[in-house]
Amino acid sequence: MSKWTLEFEENEVEPLVAVLDHGAKCNGFQYDNDIINIILEKTKRTIKNEKYIKHHVFLILANSGSKKYDEISEKDDLRLNLNLAVYRQRSLRSPFQKILEELNSQNKISVKECDNLVTVSDCISLIRSKK
Amino acid sequence: MKKLFLIFLIFSTPIFCENNFFKNITLRQSFQSKNDKAEPASFTFTNPKDGESSFLINTALGINLFPYNENLTFSPFIEYHRNTLIDKEQFTYSGGAFFEWVAIKITGKEIKWVPILIASAKYNNDRKKDIESFMGNIYVAILNPLSNINLGKVASLEFYPYFGIENENRMKTENQSDKGNIYRFFLRLNLVLNPFNNVKSMMGKIQISFDYQYRYDFSTFLKDLSKKHNYFTADLNYQLFQSNKLSAVVGLEYVNGEDPTQGFEKQSYYALLFKIKL
Numbered sequence: 043m044s045k046w047t048l049e050f051e052e053n054e055v056e057p058l059v060a061v062l063d064h065g066a067k068c069n070g071f072q073y074d075n076d077i078i079n080i081i082l083e084k085t086k087r088t089i090k091n092e093k094y095i096k097h098h099v100f101l102i103l104a105n106s107g108s109k110k111y112d113e114i115s116e117k118d119d120l121r122l123n124l125n126l127a128v129y130r131q132r133s134l135r136s137p138f139q140k141i142l143e144e145l146n147s148q149n150k151i152s153v154k155e156c157d158n159l160v161t162v163s164d165c166i167s168l169i170r171s172k173k
Numbered sequence: 174m175k176k177l178f179l180i181f182l183i184f185s186t187p188i189f190c191e192n193n194f195f196k197n198i199t200l201r202q203s204f205q206s207k208n209d210k211a212e213p214a215s216f217t218f219t220n221p222k223d224g225e226s227s228f229l230i231n232t233a234l235g236i237n238l239f240p241y242n243e244n245l246t247f248s249p250f251i252e253y254h255r256n257t258l259i260d261k262e263q264f265t266y267s268g269g270a271f272f273e274w275v276a277i278k279i280t281g282k283e284i285k286w287v288p289i290l291i292a293s294a295k296y297n298n299d300r301k302k303d304i305e306s307f308m309g310n311i312y313v314a315i316l317n318p319l320s321n322i323n324l325g326k327v328a329s330l331e332f333y334p335y336f337g338i339e340n341e342n343r344m345k346t347e348n349q350s351d352k353g354n355i356y357r358f359f360l361r362l363n364l365v366l367n368p369f370n371n372v373k374s375m376m377g378k379i380q381i382s383f384d385y386q387y388r389y390d391f392s393t394f395l396k397d398l399s400k401k402h403n404y405f406t407a408d409l410n411y412q413l414f415q416s417n418k419l420s421a422v423v424g425l426e427y428v429n430g431e432d433p434t435q436g437f438e439k440q441s442y443y444a445l446l447f448k449i450k451l
Contacts, residue, residue: 125329
């Protein structure tokens with residue numbers, strides 16, 4: 043038996059799901075109880091969670107920092123671009139913890155983890171790693 | 174020193190149980206500042222061709238016992254300060270507990286003024302002057318609209334004032350007459366400039382900071398010594414490495430004045446330092 047591992051970049055997953063979905067509908071395949079169906083469902087759930095995390099992190103940062111929701115980018119430095127120095131970064135802990143609770147995660151975010159965040163991307167990664 | 178380490182371990186036992194011990198450890202220069210402006214631990218070593226080698230170590234290790242509360246910090250800590258770069262060598266170590274409380278919960282961007290209460294109590298051993306003392310302090314730092322301002326897109330500025338009271342109770346000294354209590358008024362102004370924010374490759378890499386501390390002994394048994402103590406440091410730091418766990422910096426530091434809480438006598442020197450913060 044040979045084992046195949048396929049790896050996709052984050053931005054490739056969504057088009058792949060669309061293609062598989064479209065293909066299934068066109069060819070009349072039945073995916074019920076099929077491994078592909080499981081993969082599709084899981085992938086869709088992951089994409090939903092990823093979007094949920096990113097959207098809510100941006101909302102929280104727009105509420106606390108100096109940039110509006112649409113102006114924030116993942117590369118932004120929390121301190122230098124969003125003016126989130128001095129305890130404001132630390133105060134992100136509670137709203138980030140709420141995101142985890144919404145995702146039914148039991149993990150906790152510590153103050154030190156928030157102190158050590160540098161960029162917006164770090165915020166997303168932190169929550170992603172705890173979900 | 175062994176006793177201090179034992180106390181440190183006893184205090185930190187609950188954190189061992191949560192398997193978070195290393196995550197909540199902080200390595201910094203001292204526990205005099207509020208948490209977010211803690212200076213990194215600093216080290217330097219010189220080995221001249223003709224002459225004795227000398228070194229400087231300013232380091233403190235602590236662990237936060239309330240890692241999931243953003244408004245409250247309680248950290249048992251140990252500190253080690255040694256400087257053989259200057260004529261009057263310094264060697265102190267200490268251990269105690271650090272407490273910090275953010276008085277107003279910060280939510281959103283509307284809150285501009287927040288008092289932050291900082292207190293610490295420690296046992297201090299000055300090995301050079303042979304003084305053992307108990308030290309306590311209560312400071313208030315004010316988070317204010319100048320705490321983080323942008324100077325256009327080029328630079329940003331951070332400003333933090335502190336004020337408070339310090340107590341030093343000298344328990345063991347060479348001369349019996351040197352024992353007693355000293356109470357000090359404390360004022361500190363800390364200014365940090367982050368330049369080159371408009372240059373992507375340099376953003377956050379360079380930091381210039383100025384720190385001025387003024388102490389006045391308003392109650393002291395030492396009649397012959399000056400009651401006023403000034404301590405000024407200026408740093409030019411370049412960030413070598415930054416991750417979400419560790420930052421490493423190389424910096425040029427200028428120090429002038431005295432910090433009696435660290436057992437520092439009047440001093441003035443420049444040093445190139447390697448600094449680490451966990």
